[in-house]
Amino acid sequence: MSEHQFEDISLREPEVLDEIEELFREDNFFTRFGAMMRGFAAARDTKDYKTAIQEAQRLWAPACAILIPLVAMTVLFVMAAGQTTRQVEVAVEYITPEELPDLEEPEQPLEQPPMEFTPTDMTMVTDVAMPMITTDFASTVPDAMSAQPAAMDSVLQIKSPIVMRGVVGVTRGAGMRAKMLKTYGGNQQTEEAVMRSLRWLKKKQRADGSWPNNRVAMTGLALLTFLAHGEIPGATSPEFGETVRKAIEYLIRVQNKSSGRLTSSYAHAIATYALCEAYGMTMNPNVKEAADKAINVIINGQNPMGGWQYKLEPSDPSDTSVMGWCAQALKAAHLANAYYDTEALELCMKKTVRGFQGNYKKGGGFGYTGPAAGGLSSVGTLCMQLLGAANSTEVKDTQTLMDSWRPAFTAAQGGHAGNTQYYYYYATQAKFHSGGNRWKSWNEKMWPIYVREQKIEKKAIEDAAGVMQDIGWWENADGSTDRPVMDTCLAALQLMVYYRNLPTTQETAVKTDSGTAASLDSAVDRDDVVVDLGNL
Structure with a gap:
């Protein structure tokens, strides 16, 4: 290589290096x-x-x-910021402890006339007879009751002056009983008759x-009678708690654990x-385990029209008497x-209204x-x-x-022919829920008759304090009854109507749901009735 060529290369070296550097240079993001x-x-x-x-x-x-x-983070932030917290309001009442005055005695005590009945021939409108059960359930059903170990006198107790309306049994405490007795037409005589009946049932x-x-x-009817008075297992009910506990345990023990059936017809529905309620x-x-299984039998046994009969199977017709229970x-x-x-459950209840409508007679009345x-x-x-459906035609x-x-x-005394007390168990409650003069006029005549008709045995049982009571x-x-337990329960329950449940005429007991009709239409493909489940 000549000296001239070497000098030429030396002069171009920086330019060559720049070209090489340009080949390997990586532009940053913003430059690119x-x-x-x-x-x-x-141009393209x-x-x-x-x-x-x-x-x-x-x-x-x-x-x-x-x-x-x-x-994504921006969207989530916006959505979270835009959400509002749903607030649920629960109507409560603060109960101030107060001294409850003794109920006034009637000015003229009712006399107890001798029982006189004149045999008459009566046409039975419906047969509510229940076959006697002779099977010894205690010997055939194992003692095991539930996979959830809990003593039957285990009761959720909340010591609080706050009362939540609509909860089962909230009107049945001693203080509320006295208040509602006075408000709706009960008195000391009706309560004394009730106490005598509870002690008779206990005995x-x-x-x-x-x-x-x-x-x-x-057992189902008797248990309902004790529960109506606010009696539950445990120390809260010293006189009747053990009686209630044994009744609940009996019903759980005889229930078929796989099918949930207690028996068929009226007995299963009543139990x-x-x-x-228990x-x-x-x-x-x-x-709850037993109640859940038993309700499942009723729901699965409902026929397409919304009713039931003796077998509690979908193929049965709609029997108003069985449907009632x-x-x-x-x-x-x-x-x-x-x-x-x-x-x-709610769909079944809505269909049940259809079932009753199917047995309704235009102008008023329901048939068998x-x-x-x-x-x-x-x-x-x-x-x-x-x-x-209280406001329905x-x-x-x-x-x-x-x-x-x-x-x-x-x-014979002027009551509706047939199974008078069976019909009046429902009639007394229906008139109570109607309220107004309809209830007042019925109650004023009803309670003295029931108090007078009660058979009494003096000093026959000890109360919780060891004092002998009547x-x-x-x-x-009635032609179709299971006397005397059924007779006693039906009468006692009528004398506890004052506090057993809130009347459905009260706003606290009934809440209108404007969307109920639409939900019912989509459920059963009909559009001719409005069913309000707000009070349930």
């Missing part, structure tokens, strides 16, 4: 982004534009890695916790009603939250398995009231029909 944007501004057939397309493809992935999380309870003769049905007042998990059981289950599937205006009119009226017209009914203990029971003239 600026070049890309200038390339997009150039130029090299700069094509280079910009390639650069955009290379920059797309890192841009998404930054922008997508940023956008007649069998060792296994049941009552004769139809043991499941009568289910009692178990649901759970609502005790919150005992053993009771099923409807009361469903209402109690809903109040107590005793069934696991609330949606299915079809339209009529007999004694079962009271069953349809009460149950539609409890199921939220069916209920209003039937209330007018029942205005001609006279308070009485038997048909017992009392009733024996009516």
